[in-house]
Amino acid sequence: MSPSPASSPAYQTPNYLNAVKGVGSWLTTLDHKRIGVMYLVLTVLSFFLGGVFALLLRIELVTPGPTIMDAMTYNRMFTLHGVIMIFLFMIPAIPGIFGNFFIPLMIGAQDVAFPRINLLSVYLYLAGAAIAVWGMIQGGTDTGWTFYTPYSTTTVTTVAPVLLGAFILGMGSIVTGLNFIVTVHTMRAPGVTWMRLPLFVWAMYATSVIQVLATPVLGMTLLLVAFERVFGFGIFDPARGGDPILFQHLFWFYSHPAVYIMILPAMGVVSEVVQTFSRKNMFGYKAVAFSSLGIAFVGFFVWGHHLFTSGQSTFASGVFGVLSMFVGLFTAIKVFNWTATMYQGAIQVSAPFVYFMGFLYFLVFGGLTGIALSTVSLDVHWQDTYFVVAHFHFIMVGGTIMAFLAGLHYWWPKMFGRMYSERWALAAAVLVIVGFNATFIPQFLLGNMGMPRRYYSYPEQFWPLNVASTAGASLLGLGFTIVLVYLVVSLVKGRVSGPNPWNSRGYEWNTPSPPEAQNFPETPVHDRGPHEYQDGPAAEVKHAH
Amino acid sequence: MTATTHSEGKHLGPAQYVMVWVALMVLTGVTLAVWKADLGYSARVAVALGVALVKAALVAIFFMHLWEERGVARLTLVVAGLLVLLLIGLTLVDNATRFPYANPPYSESWKDAPWQKDAPPMQGEPPPVRVTPADRSTHPAGHAP
Amino acid sequence: MHTEAAAAPSRLAHHFPDMKTQEHAARMGMWLFLSTEILLFAVLFTAYALYRFLFPVGFEEASRLAHVAMGATNTVVLITSSLTVALAIHYARQGENRKVVGLLAVTILFGVTFMVLKGFEYHHHWVDGQLPGRFYSYSGLQGPGVSMYFALYFLMTGLHGLHVLIGMGLLGWVAWRATRNEFGPGYSTPVELSGLYWHLVDLIWIFLFPLLYLL
Numbered sequence: 057m058s059p060s061p062a063s064s065p066a067y068q069t070p071n072y073l074n075a076v077k078g079v080g081s082w083l084t085t086l087d088h089k090r091i092g093v094m095y096l097v098l099t100v101l102s103f104f105l106g107g108v109f110a111l112l113l114r115i116e117l118v119t120p121g122p123t124i125m126d127a128m129t130y131n132r133m134f135t136l137h138g139v140i141m142i143f144l145f146m147i148p149a150i151p152g153i154f155g156n157f158f159i160p161l162m163i164g165a166q167d168v169a170f171p172r173i174n175l176l177s178v179y180l181y182l183a184g185a186a187i188a189v190w191g192m193i194q195g196g197t198d199t200g201w202t203f204y205t206p207y208s209t210t211t212v213t214t215v216a217p218v219l220l221g222a223f224i225l226g227m228g229s230i231v232t233g234l235n236f237i238v239t240v241h242t243m244r245a246p247g248v249t250w251m252r253l254p255l256f257v258w259a260m261y262a263t264s265v266i267q268v269l270a271t272p273v274l275g276m277t278l279l280l281v282a283f284e285r286v287f288g289f290g291i292f293d294p295a296r297g298g299d300p301i302l303f304q305h306l307f308w309f310y311s312h313p314a315v316y317i318m319i320l321p322a323m324g325v326v327s328e329v330v331q332t333f334s335r336k337n338m339f340g341y342k343a344v345a346f347s348s349l350g351i352a353f354v355g356f357f358v359w360g361h362h363l364f365t366s367g368q369s370t371f372a373s374g375v376f377g378v379l380s381m382f383v384g385l386f387t388a389i390k391v392f393n394w395t396a397t398m399y400q401g402a403i404q405v406s407a408p409f410v411y412f413m414g415f416l417y418f419l420v421f422g423g424l425t426g427i428a429l430s431t432v433s434l435d436v437h438w439q440d441t442y443f444v445v446a447h448f449h450f451i452m453v454g455g456t457i458m459a460f461l462a463g464l465h466y467w468w469p470k471m472f473g474r475m476y477s478e479r480w481a482l483a484a485a486v487l488v489i490v491g492f493n494a495t496f497i498p499q500f501l502l503g504n505m506g507m508p509r510r511y512y513s514y515p516e517q518f519w520p521l522n523v524a525s526t527a528g529a530s531l532l533g534l535g536f537t538i539v540l541v542y543l544v545v546s547l548v549k550g551r552v553s554g555p556n557p558w559n560s561r562g563y564e565w566n567t568p569s570p571p572e573a574q575n576f577p578e579t580p581v582h583d584r585g586p587h588e589y590q591d592g593p594a595a596e597v598k599h600a601h
Numbered sequence: 602m603t604a605t606t607h608s609e610g611k612h613l614g615p616a617q618y619v620m621v622w623v624a625l626m627v628l629t630g631v632t633l634a635v636w637k638a639d640l641g642y643s644a645r646v647a648v649a650l651g652v653a654l655v656k657a658a659l660v661a662i663f664f665m666h667l668w669e670e671r672g673v674a675r676l677t678l679v680v681a682g683l684l685v686l687l688l689i690g691l692t693l694v695d696n697a698t699r700f701p702y703a704n705p706p707y708s709e710s711w712k713d714a715p716w717q718k719d720a721p722p723m724q725g726e727p728p729p730v731r732v733t734p735a736d737r738s739t740h741p742a743g744h745a746p
Numbered sequence: 747m748h749t750e751a752a753a754a755p756s757r758l759a760h761h762f763p764d765m766k767t768q769e770h771a772a773r774m775g776m777w778l779f780l781s782t783e784i785l786l787f788a789v790l791f792t793a794y795a796l797y798r799f800l801f802p803v804g805f806e807e808a809s810r811l812a813h814v815a816m817g818a819t820n821t822v823v824l825i826t827s828s829l830t831v832a833l834a835i836h837y838a839r840q841g842e843n844r845k846v847v848g849l850l851a852v853t854i855l856f857g858v859t860f861m862v863l864k865g866f867e868y869h870h871h872w873v874d875g876q877l878p879g880r881f882y883s884y885s886g887l888q889g890p891g892v893s894m895y896f897a898l899y900f901l902m903t904g905l906h907g908l909h910v911l912i913g914m915g916l917l918g919w920v921a922w923r924a925t926r927n928e929f930g931p932g933y934s935t936p937v938e939l940s941g942l943y944w945h946l947v948d949l950i951w952i953f954l955f956p957l958l959y960l961l
Contacts (some may be wrong), residue, residue, distance in 0.1 A: 690794075
């Protein structure tokens with residue numbers, strides 16, 4: 057990641073990237089910005105690894121029968137895809153990269169509260185990833201990322217290392233969340249009141265609460281499955297009085313809130329992006345801030361909607377179904393406020409904004425199908441079909457990854473002091489959004505026709521839509537690759553961005569880009585909130601077209 | 602250190618700690634006494650859990666200094682406690698209202714729970730719980746798998 | 747007092763404005779960590795609640811096999827050790843490091859006592875074949891839910907025992923620092939935080955004891 061000694065003046069100014077040199081200085085760094093960059097490298101690597109598996113899966117599904125792999129390989133493949141994407145990318149990516157990099161900059165702190173624990177989280181990530189990937193190479197877990205019992209306790213493939221890896225990754229996640237909560241509580245600069253916190257920080261705060269409170273449940277549950285495999289205590293074994301559905305309760309008690317660990321940071325990112333590129337402050341700041349906490353809160357009450365057809369009681373299903381719909385309420389509050397923020401704004405159509413538009417569309421589409429899915433009677437038809445697959449990919453890929461890309465482009469000049477090629481960025485954004493639709497809209501149709509998820513082969517009549525989906529997936533893969541290429545190229549050849557290329561008034565832009573090793577020479581004092589474009593000197597609007 | 606995070610006036614001293622310890626000991630004694638007296642199942646459960654809650658509160662408030670902490674520590678503990686109750690509560694709601702055969706074999710809901718009146722009769726009686734401390738060898742090992 | 751005054755500024759990390767904020771942050775971090783511990787145990791408590799609900803007779807009979815005398819003794823031991831830790835924190839704030847060392851040593855001894863008694867209990871259950879799941883071979887009590895009780899008994903007390911061991915390690919480390927006279931009115935955070943951890947271990951046992959031995 058070290059930039060070349062370009063002739064440009066940007067890297068002649070002292071910054072966090074060139075303050076200390078050498079690999080060792082990165083491996084032992086306590087600087088939250090460098091830790092953010094380390095997370096960037098690691099999670100993007102994982103993302104492309106998971107993406108390769110996704111493409112292999114789609115290629116396998118091009119024909120109804122066997123195409124390039126056997127059924128067992130296919131099962132291992134989708135497990136790899138799920139585990140890598142969820143545990144190695146979705147959960148750590150935005151908190152690890154943008155949370156680490158920007159929370160201290162946004163609240164005017166010199167670092168997060170516990171820098172050494174922050175570094176520890178990177179190593180926990182590395183250790184967990186190493187153990188999980190090693191386990192998958194050794195035995196190739198074929199349970200899916202959900203590890204449902206009794207299959208996960210009886211399958212002949214190796215499961216325990218992957219469980220252990222996920223446990224360690226969970227510890228890393230807890231540590232990150234804990235760090236952020238304490239940082240936000242104790243390290244705000246004078247003038248950064250709770251009601252002036254940037255909305256990204258609010259979203260990260262809500263996320264951290266979930267990370268701290270829910271992740272231990274997953275950790276213990278996965279350990280129980282490992283125990284069950286090694287010793288056969290019978291906790292989930294009906295032959296010894298155990299209830300396999302208990303596993304699903306415990307698993308989703310974490311894993312449903314975990315969905316909000318993935319989407320809440322994304323919502324925070326787009327809240328920043330929409331304000332900057334509409335040149336307006338947030339319409340309904342408090343509503344957006346508190347709806348983040350609302351989602352975190354309600355997220356704990358809805359886990360049972362994953363169990364509608366698992367043998368859960370009809371009564372409990374009804375309760376969970378109704379509770380699930382409240383998530384739509386809080387999400388809608390956010391969507392309406394983002395939309396209202398754009399109203400009469402001086403909108404600058406730039407790559408981050410295009411991704412934001414994509415995000416909004418995917419979130420609404422995916423969210424509405426989610427409300428449909430939380431209706432028990434409809435879910436009985438859709439459970440475990442491609443309809444569900446398409447639904448959560450709309451939220452996870454369409455929502456989180458669009459927001460991730462929006463944030464990456466928005467903050468790229470902040471993090472590295474260079475601009476990427478805007479033309480390539482727009483082209484890639486369009487390609488990604490089109491490719492995404494082409495991949496997953498056919499899957500909605502397939503699911504509604506009854507094609508079950510995780511199946512290796514399918515009847516002939518599903519063939520055309522599967523081909524369409526695979527074609528879309530290749531567009532998507534191409535789009536992501538283009539993004540990677542021009543971003544890496546921009547590190548060397550990009551033009552120097554200057555401290556604030558977007559004329560943003562977010563707190564984090566008050567520092568040089570890239571920031572110096574010490575965030576602030578002296579503690580900043582704020583006398584107004586972030587993104588206040590209306591009052592004060594007239595905003596200098598710069599249109600990109 | 603004039604203004605610490607907790608006001609100096611509320612600091613507890615050794616005397617108070619010992620008083621709390623005495624209270625904890627007495628409560629432990631109460632639990633054991635009620636257990637010995639065997640007042641029946643529900644009384645035993647109520648007393649044991651109630652006393653445990655009081656003891657936990659004593660430890661948290663006095664030994665763990667919640668008495669003098671700021672709000673966040675109290676909030677953290679309360680939220681964690683509520684989440685534990687949520688997890689236990691909604692999980693039990695499911696198992697209590699299930700179609701009985703979706704519960705593990707020979708569990709209580711297979712028998713005569715009032716909300717399972719319409720369930721079809723189960724086939725074969727469950728093996729009863731048998732306590733035979735005197736004669737160990739005559740019993741088959743384990744219930745039906 | 748002179749050494750403490752000199753030591754206080756050096757303990758301030760560069761990113762905190764003052765010691766007060768730093769200590770507040772440390773304590774808040776510890777409380778959040780304790781809440782993760784509570785939710786870690788919550789999984790086992792949930793499993794216990796569920797299986798007790800499904801197999802009330804099996805659990806009641808199986809819990810009669812628990813060794814109440816040893817469990818009760820352990821309860822007294824742990825509660826008393828909580829007292830000694832609370833006193834140690836008190837004296838650490840006063841800067842009386844010798845008392846801190848003594849009290850922490852007593853606490854660790856209580857911890858050892860607890861583990862030894864626990865070991866005897868485990869041994870008895872082992873000899874009688876009162877073991878989890880498929881290892882259960884005790885013919886004196888058979889029936890649905892009985893082996894599940896022992897699965898949960900060993901998982902819960904095992905996880906708790908692990909925490910006792912970790913807590914003893916933490917307290918040992920703090921006691922060693924107290925021998926070097928490190929604590930005083932300006933700086934007692936390590937004693938307080940490891941003390942909090944020990945209290946949590948006690949807190950969990952307060953629930954485990956009635957659930958596993960008396961119900």
